[in-house]
Amino acid sequence: MGQGGEPRRVQAYDGQLGTAVARAQEGDEAAFAAAYRIVQPGLLGYLRGIVGDEAEDVASDAWLEIARDLGRFRGDGAGFRGWTATIARHRALDHLRRQRVRPRASALEHDLLELPGTHSTHDQALESLSTEYALQLVAGLPRDQAEAVLLRVVVGLDGPAAARVLGKRPGAVRTAAHRGLKRLGRQLGAEGVTPEGPRTLGESG
Numbered sequence: 001m002g003q004g005g006e007p008r009r010v011q012a013y014d015g016q017l018g019t020a021v022a023r024a025q026e027g028d029e030a031a032f033a034a035a036y037r038i039v040q041p042g043l044l045g046y047l048r049g050i051v052g053d054e055a056e057d058v059a060s061d062a063w064l065e066i067a068r069d070l071g072r073f074r075g076d077g078a079g080f081r082g083w084t085a086t087i088a089r090h091r092a093l094d095h096l097r098r099q100r101v102r103p104r105a106s107a108l109e110h111d112l113l114e115l116p117g118t119h120s121t122h123d124q125a126l127e128s129l130s131t132e133y134a135l136q137l138v139a140g141l142p143r144d145q146a147e148a149v150l151l152r153v154v155v156g157l158d159g160p161a162a163a164r165v166l167g168k169r170p171g172a173v174r175t176a177a178h179r180g181l182k183r184l185g186r187q188l189g190a191e192g193v194t195p196e197g198p199r200t201l202g203e204s205g
Contacts, residue, residue: 047088058095137184141180148166
């Protein structure tokens, strides 16, 4: 695991992403499609943690703006992740204001969050975050923790980049991500998450 828990599997594509973005800015449509394929999974996961089932629609709005303003972007692949996450977050907040709702977890998820912790690690939480189940549970974290975890782990931003997206100090984002991952790790350990998926409550191991 990289420093601060950044997912190496995401960041490994940043060189390829930077090249694709540069070509897309020159009008290469195939390069823009390549950049989309690299960024979209993490961006969609982040949006699911904010707006739930409306994530696809919000992502579509965000990509329209990204395509429109692409020529104004300056930076590398990692910078592009941060730039697109900022746009997606603005569109998500606009959506929430229009709908006058806030993300909320189910009663079951709240109950799971209060289960006593067992021996589990941040790595367990990180490895499980690729699942739909875990994304739902992240949405049940306090808002600042959920966004910090999603930006760091799902989108693949480093601490300073995540802080810029959220408009907060890097230290505050690191603390929120740490607390969120710790809470998620306890939750996943108590729930008995395995690579095959979560066990149901009460299922014997």
